[in-house]
Amino acid sequence: MSTPDTFHRDPARLLPVDPTVRAIALDLYARVADAPIISPHGHVPPSLLVNDEPYADPVALLVTGDHYVTRLLHAGGVDLADLVVGEAGRDARAVWRTLAAHWHRFAGTASGYWIEEELDGVFGITTPLGPETADAIFDEIVTALARPDFRPRALFERFGIELLATTDDPLDDLAEHAALASSGLRGRVVPTFRPDRYLDPDAPAFGDDVERLLGATGRPTDFAGYLGALEERRAHFIGHGAVSADHGIEEPFTVDLDAAEGARLFRAVLAGTADAAERRAFRGHMLVQMARMSVDDGLVMTIHPGVLRNHSTTTHARFGPDTGHDIPVAIEFTRGIRPLLERFGLERDFHLVLFAIDETTYSRELAPLAGFYPSVYLGAPWWFLDAPDAIARHRAAVTETAGFYRSSGFIDDTRAFLSIPARHDTARRVDAGFLARLVAEGRVRLPAAERVMDDLVGDIPRAVFKL
Structure with missing residues (x-):
C-alpha cells in the first residue's frame, strides 16, 4: 500500500473515469500494452547506441x-x-x-x-x-x-523498440548506422534525411552548405547539379535503410515553377541577391522538388511546419538552437500545400505526412485533406501537443472526417531516449480511452475497436512509413 512517502502508478492512469468506459478501455489497452514500439521519427543520436557507454x-x-x-x-x-x-x-x-x-x-x-x-x-x-x-x-x-x-543498447532492447529512426544531415556518411546494422542489435535503427539547411536561403550558412553539398557529390554549381546532389544523397540514405525525409519549416507554402524559373531563383539565392519574395518562392519550390524526389525514390515525405525557431536571440547566442525557445505560430495548409498536391497528391505510392502544432488546422484543413488525398496522412500531435489531453483533442477533431486509418500512428519525436516508452504508452492509453468511449456510446462495435487498437501500434505506422 502506498504511504505519503511513496507513490505507485495507477494501472488505469489516463483512462476515462466512468467505470463502464474504463473497463472497456482497460481491455483495449491490454491488447497493445506490451506491443513493440515503432518510432519512425525522432532525434536520438545513433552514437548513443553505437558507443553504448x-x-x-x-x-x-x-x-x-x-x-x-x-x-x-x-x-x-x-x-x-x-x-x-x-x-x-x-x-x-x-x-x-x-x-x-x-x-x-x-x-x-x-x-x-x-x-x-x-x-x-x-x-x-x-x-x-x-x-x-x-x-x-x-x-x-x-x-x-x-x-x-x-546501458543504452540494453535499454533499447528492454523497451521493445522494433524500429527507431534518427534525424540526420544529408552529408552524414552514416557510418554509425552501418555499424548498428551489423551489430546484432534487436530492432532496426534507420536514418532520416533532413535537408532543411540546404533548402532554405535564410538558413545561416546556406551558401556554404550548398557549396559543401556540391563539392561532396562532384556536381556543377547550377540548379540541375544541385538537384542531382540532393538526389544522390537521398540514395545514400536509402542504401542505409532510410524510410523518410523530414522537413522542419515555418510555413507550409509550396509553388511549382518551370525549370528556367527554378534555375534563375537558384542563381539569385546563391548569389545573395534574391529578395524576400524570391527566397520564399525558392523554399516553396524546393518542397515541390522534394515531393518529386519522394515519388521517384519512395521516401516518405514528412512536414513539421508552424514553428518560429530561436525566438530568443540572446538565448540562441549563448546556448545555440534546440534550447527551448522555438515557439509555434498560426499556419494555413489548404492553399499553401495545394500546388504540391496538384502535381503529386494523386500519385499511387507517394506518402505525405502532415504534422501541426496549430490545433485550429485539425478539423478545418488536415482531416479533410487526408480524407480525400490518398497520399496525405495525419501526423500525430508533436512537441507541445504530445500530451494526453492534446492527443485526445486531436483524435476528436480528425476521426469523424478522416477515420483512424489516415493517421500515422504515434510519433514520439524526441531526443530523450528514456522517455520513448512513456510517450508511446501515453498515446496507447489515450487511444484506448477514446475508442472505449466510442464503443460505450454505440458508435463503434467492440470488434472494430479491437482491430483499430491493434493497427494503431502496428499495421498503420508500418503502412504509412512503408516498413
Whole structure:
C-alpha cells in the first residue's frame, strides 16, 4: 500500500473515469500494452547506441538536452547555464537538486508525467521527487546506471523498440548506422534525411552548405547539379535503410515553377541577391522538388511546419538552437500545400505526412485533406501537443472526417531516449480511452475497436512509413 512517502502508478492512469468506459478501455489497452514500439521519427543520436557507454548521471539521462524540462525551469527563473554540468563549477548533483527544488512546477505537465513514469517504470523508484528526496533518488539512479542492463543498447532492447529512426544531415556518411546494422542489435535503427539547411536561403550558412553539398557529390554549381546532389544523397540514405525525409519549416507554402524559373531563383539565392519574395518562392519550390524526389525514390515525405525557431536571440547566442525557445505560430495548409498536391497528391505510392502544432488546422484543413488525398496522412500531435489531453483533442477533431486509418500512428519525436516508452504508452492509453468511449456510446462495435487498437501500434505506422 502506498504511504505519503511513496507513490505507485495507477494501472488505469489516463483512462476515462466512468467505470463502464474504463473497463472497456482497460481491455483495449491490454491488447497493445506490451506491443513493440515503432518510432519512425525522432532525434536520438545513433552514437548513443553505437558507443553504448553508460549514462554519466541522472542529469545526462533526464535533463540535459530535454528542452521540455529545461524550458520550464528557465521560465521559473533558472539560468540555463545552471543546468549545464561543468558550467561555473556546477556538478550533476547540484543540477539535479535544482530540478528537485522546482519539481512542483511540473505538476500537470507531460514532461512531469513522463519523468515519473521513467523513475518508476525504468528504475522502480516510487519516492516522489522533491528537495528532501533529491540526493537519495540521485544515488539510486547512479547505482542503477553502473549496471550493464542500464546501458543504452540494453535499454533499447528492454523497451521493445522494433524500429527507431534518427534525424540526420544529408552529408552524414552514416557510418554509425552501418555499424548498428551489423551489430546484432534487436530492432532496426534507420536514418532520416533532413535537408532543411540546404533548402532554405535564410538558413545561416546556406551558401556554404550548398557549396559543401556540391563539392561532396562532384556536381556543377547550377540548379540541375544541385538537384542531382540532393538526389544522390537521398540514395545514400536509402542504401542505409532510410524510410523518410523530414522537413522542419515555418510555413507550409509550396509553388511549382518551370525549370528556367527554378534555375534563375537558384542563381539569385546563391548569389545573395534574391529578395524576400524570391527566397520564399525558392523554399516553396524546393518542397515541390522534394515531393518529386519522394515519388521517384519512395521516401516518405514528412512536414513539421508552424514553428518560429530561436525566438530568443540572446538565448540562441549563448546556448545555440534546440534550447527551448522555438515557439509555434498560426499556419494555413489548404492553399499553401495545394500546388504540391496538384502535381503529386494523386500519385499511387507517394506518402505525405502532415504534422501541426496549430490545433485550429485539425478539423478545418488536415482531416479533410487526408480524407480525400490518398497520399496525405495525419501526423500525430508533436512537441507541445504530445500530451494526453492534446492527443485526445486531436483524435476528436480528425476521426469523424478522416477515420483512424489516415493517421500515422504515434510519433514520439524526441531526443530523450528514456522517455520513448512513456510517450508511446501515453498515446496507447489515450487511444484506448477514446475508442472505449466510442464503443460505450454505440458508435463503434467492440470488434472494430479491437482491430483499430491493434493497427494503431502496428499495421498503420508500418503502412504509412512503408516498413
